[in-house]
Amino acid sequence: MDRLPKAVFDHLPNPVILIGLKREVVEINRAARDLFDIHRTGHDLAISLRNPDILRIVDSVMAEGGVREVETTIADTPPRVIAVHAEHISEIEKIGESDGIVVVLSVTDLTAIKRTEHMRVDFVANASHELRSPLSAIIGFLETLAGPAKEDFESHARFIDIMLRESRRMTRLIDDLLSLSRVEINEHVRPTEAISIRPILESVVETLTVKAAERGMVLVLNFGENIQPLLGDAEQLEQVFHNLVDNAIKYGAENSQIAVYVSPVDRVPGRRIAGASVSVIDKGDGIPHDAIPRLTERFYRVDKARSRTLGSTGLGLAICKHIINRHRGHLEIDSTPGEGSTFTVYLPIAPTSNPNSGAEI
Ligand code: ADP
Numbered sequence: 559m560d561r562l563p564k565a566v567f568d569h570l571p572n573p574v575i576l577i578g579l580k581r582e583v584v585e586i587n588r589a590a591r592d593l594f595d596i597h598r599t600g601h602d603l604a605i606s607l608r609n610p611d612i613l614r615i616v617d618s619v620m621a622e623g624g625v626r627e628v629e630t631t632i633a634d635t636p637p638r639v640i641a642v643h644a645e646h647i648s649e650i651e652k653i654g655e656s657d658g659i660v661v662v663l664s665v666t667d668l669t670a671i672k673r674t675e676h677m678r679v680d681f682v683a684n685a686s687h688e689l690r691s692p693l694s695a696i697i698g699f700l701e702t703l704a705g706p707a708k709e710d711f712e713s714h715a716r717f718i719d720i721m722l723r724e725s726r727r728m729t730r731l732i733d734d735l736l737s738l739s740r741v742e743i744n745e746h747v748r749p750t751e752a753i754s755i756r757p758i759l760e761s762v763v764e765t766l767t768v769k770a771a772e773r774g775m776v777l778v779l780n781f782g783e784n785i786q787p788l789l790g791d792a793e794q795l796e797q798v799f800h801n802l803v804d805n806a807i808k809y810g811a812e813n814s815q816i817a818v819y820v821s822p823v824d825r826v827p828g829r830r831i832a833g834a835s836v837s838v839i840d841k842g843d844g845i846p847h848d849a850i851p852r853l854t855e856r857f858y859r860v861d862k863a864r865s866r867t868l869g870s871t872g873l874g875l876a877i878c879k880h881i882i883n884r885h886r887g888h889l890e891i892d893s894t895p896g897e898g899s900t901f902t903v904y905l906p907i908a909p910t911s912n913p914n915s916g917a918e919i
Contacts, residue, residue: 578658626643629641689732762799783822788907790908
C-alpha cells in the first residue's frame with residue numbers, strides 16, 4: 559500500500575477488504591483475514607468468499623457506483639451476523655501490483671447486538687408469561703366466585719386463600735424484576751465503601767432463623783481469623799446472602815443444618831486481589847450437574863413445579879450474579895445430587911484495609 563501503511567490497516571478493528579477493477583482482492587486487513595479466512599490477494603473475490611449477498615452488492619457497486627449495505631450470516635460456531643458495507647471509490651488509486659481499488663468492503667459484526675436483542679425479546683416474553691399465570695388463576699377464581707360458586711360459602715375461604723397466594727407471587731415477581739433492573743443499571747459502578755461482612759451475615763441469619771426453624775433447620779455462622787473489611791455495598795450484599803440462605807432453607811432437607819463459613823482468601827478467582835469467601839452449605843437434594851451453569855439465568859428453575867409451590871420466582875440467583883459482578887467478585891456453585899450444595903461468594907477486600915496486599919497489581 560502506498561498511502562495507508564499496512565500496519566495501520568492491519569490494526570483497524572473492523573474487517574476491511576479492498577477490491578480492484580477486475581473484482582480481485584487487492585488488500586485484506588487482519589480482522590478480515592480472521593473473519594473470512596482469506597489469505598491470498600490478487601484473485602477474484604468470488605474464489606475465496608462464497609457469500610452471494612456480499613458478491614451481489616460488490617457487483618452492483620462496481621456496475622453502478624454508490625454505496626450498498628447488506629446484513630448476512632457467515633458460517634462459524636456459533637454463526638456470525640454481519641453488516642457489510644460496499645462503497646465505490648471514484649478516484650481510482652493505483653495500489654501495489656493492482657491497477658487500483660474500486661470498492662472498499664467494510665464489515666461490522668452484529669452478532670453480540672443480535673444476541674442482546676434476542677435476550678431482551680425472550681426476557682419480555684418470559685416475564686409476561688410468569689405474570690400471566692398467577693393473574694389467570696386469580697381471574698378464574700373470581701369468575702367462579704361471581705358465578706357458579708356464588709352461594710358456596712364453604713369454598714370462599716379456600717378460593718380467597720389461593721388468590722392471596724397468587725397475588726403475593728405477583729408482588730414478589732414485580733419486586734424481583736425491579737430489583738434486577740436496579741442492580742443492572744449500576745452494575746458498572748464499583749462500590750466504594752469498606753464494609754464488615756459480619757453484621758451483614760448476622761442480620762441475614764437473624765431474619766431467616768424463624769423460617770429455618772419452621773422446617774426444623776438450624777443456621778450456623780462461622781468466621782475464620784483475620785477477615786479484612788471488604789469493598790462492598792452492604793444492602794446489596796445482604797440481598798445476596800439472604801437469597802442464598804433462603805434457597806438453602808427452601809431446597810435443603812428438613813431438620814438439617816445450614817452452615818455459613820467465612821474465610822480469608824489470597825486471591826479472588828480471576829483477579830489479583832485478596833478477599834474473603836462466604837460459603838453457604840446445605841444438606842439436601844443437591845443440583846444435577848448439567849443444571850449448575852444455568853442456575854443464574856433469569857427464570858431458570860431445576861424443578862419448575864416444586865419451585866412454584868415454594869413461592870419462588872427464578873430470579874434470586876440472577877440478582878445475586880449481577881450484584882457479585884458489580885463487586886468484581888465471583889460465584890462458585892458446587893453440588894452433589896443427593897447430598898447437598900455449596901454456594902461460595904468471593905469478594906475483594908477494601909484497598910485501604912491493607913495497602914500492601916489490597917491494591918490490585
Ligand atoms: P428461585 O429459588 O426463586 O426459584 P433462584 O434463582 O434463587 O430462584 O434459584 C434458581 C433455581 O436454582 C431454583 O429454582 C432451584 O431449582 C435451584 N437452586 C437454587 N439454590 C438451590 C439449593 N441450595 N439447592 C438446590 N437447588 C437450588
